[in-house]
Amino acid sequence: MPSRSRLAACSLVAAIAATGCASLQSSDNFLGVVTPYRxxxxxxxxxxxxxxxxVKPGMSRTQVRDILGSPxxxxxxHADRWDYVFTIRRQGAEPQLRRIVAxxxxxxxxxLDTSSELPAERDFVASIDTFKTSRQSPxxxxxxxxxxxLPVPPKPPAPAAEPVGPTRSFPPLEPAR
Incomplete structure (x- = not known):
């Protein structure tokens, strides 16, 4: 009988360990302290x-590639179809997926067909910004x-008087024509 209770105890420990491992893989942190790098x-x-x-209908392939980049x-x-697919998975931000077909x-x-509403550039940057502090620019x-x-700037010094003494004259750099 002792072996049967030992087997039951080992099975219970294995089940608890397996449950613990599964919960660690699905959580974002380990014991509430360490966050694994993703x-x-x-x-x-x-x-x-x-x-x-x-991008407007009637543009050439080169013009579309210049604006949207290489597909x-x-x-x-399907030589007459270009697919632009964008995905991003960033820790702390919602995953994004967009499909565009030219x-x-x-x-x-x-x-040019889009699967959903495209974000403006500022909205896209804001959606992937994962900094927790506010980064408002002044x-x-x-x-x-x-x-x-503001302090009043000092008045500039008065212009100096005409130079006293002989003035120098320099010969011209190029001969007169």
Whole structure:
């Protein structure tokens, strides 16, 4: 009988250990103290609302590539289609996935299809900013009260009087024509 109780005890310990390991893998920190490093994964091209608005039907492939960058996917079987896919997984920020399809008719753009609303550039930067502190930039202009509080600059010295004494004359650098 002692071996049966030993087997039950070992099974119980193994079950608790397995449960503990699974909970450690799914949590963001270890015992509430240590946060494991997670690799930031960025794939594809960031295409913002401003870039998509700059692309118009009738543009050439070169013009589209200049604005949006090289497509992530080009398919030999669908030569008239470019796929722009963007994914980002960053610790502390929501994962993002966007798909944009550029369809061509020969060498000219026929349409640009987006799977969802594209963010403006500022909105995109704000969505991936994971700093916990506020990083508001200071205003670049002074208020009227701040201008009044500035010290008065000293008056520039009076211009010197005409030089006293002989003046020097120099020969011309180039001969007269």
């Amino acid at each position: 690799v930031e994964v960025v794939q594809g091209n960031v295409v913002t609302k401003e870039q998509a608005e700059a 992530l996917l080009t398919d030999a079987f 369809r061509f008719d020969g060498e000219t753009l026929k349409s 205003p670049l202009a002074l208020t009227d009260e701040q201008v009044k509080a």
